[in-house]
Amino acid sequence: MGKLAINVRVENAISQNTQSLKIADPVTYMKLFNEGTLTRDPTQPLPFNQDKINNTINTINKAPGYNPYVYPAVDWLSVLLKKRTSTQRGNMSISGGSPLARYYVAGSYNLDHGNLAEDRNNNNNNNIKFQNYQLRSNVNLNLTKTTEVILRFSGTFSSYQGPLTTDGSFNSDIYNLALHTSPVLFPAYFPADSANLTTQHILFGAPQGTFNSIPFNNPYALLLRGHKTSSESRVLAQLELNQKLDFLTKGLHFHGLFETNRYAYFDANLGYKPFIITLHPMTEQRIIIRLAG
Secondary structure (H helix, E strand, O other), X not given: OEEEEEEEEEEEEEEEOOOOOOOOOHHHHHHHHHHHHHHHOOOOOOXXXXXXXXXXXXXXXXXXXXXXXXXOOOOHHHHHEOOEEXXXXXXXXXXXXXXXXXXXXXXXXXXXXXXEOOOOOOOOOOOOXXXXXXXXXXXXXXXXXXXXXXXXXXXXXXXXXXXXXXXXXXXXXXXXXXXXXOOOOOOOEXXXXXXXXXXXXXXXXXXXXXXXXXXOOOHHXXXXXXXXXXXXXXXXXXXXXXXXXXXXXXXXXXXXXXXXXXXXXXXXXXXXXXXXXXXXOOOOOEEEEEOOO
């Protein structure tokens, strides 16, 4: 009789970028923007005056009287992404048997976490979580000296949860937005003021003078604007029969195979149209508008 064999393996992995793209700081960004504007057309007014640059420096240095909402300096990569993430894996197999029956059963589990920043201001976990389960079993039964039955089963089950995406690759979406969104035009969000002490939704930021007719993207609002869940399963079952028919004709053999498979997929998208806040260009008072799109 074959001995029972059990194998178990558990892994935990932490991953991070070996090298991150270095981008200009907000002050250098404004100076280079001004320089590029002058190079193209010396008669054009500078996009950022010296007062804007000086107050942004005060924001970065947290100097007395600094105002990060009027003069923001946003590191979008830090706001939207984590520096590292983790993955857990587990595998287990059992095998054994006797001359009359042999069996092999194996299962695996994988849990992958995304590297999107998790925000406590949001009422759901906006990070990506992907789970995958795999099961497999083979059982060989010798019913008689001439009759063998083989049962096979395999199944793959997965579940996903994460933010809404437009093209199926939210990480690439949000990374591109983080790199191409100005760090000095608007903050990621505004804290609740006296007019919004009981407001339940997040007050996402927008550039001064933004209205629905002027499209723009707040990457932080896009990250938190919705949630997607999905589940997928594939199941395959086989029944195989091998019968020797030597009593009829020597060497005659019957082989039969029955197979069934099942596939299922389900997803649900929940989202909302965020409120955004912009400052009046003259009075710097907050104006509530709705995010276009």
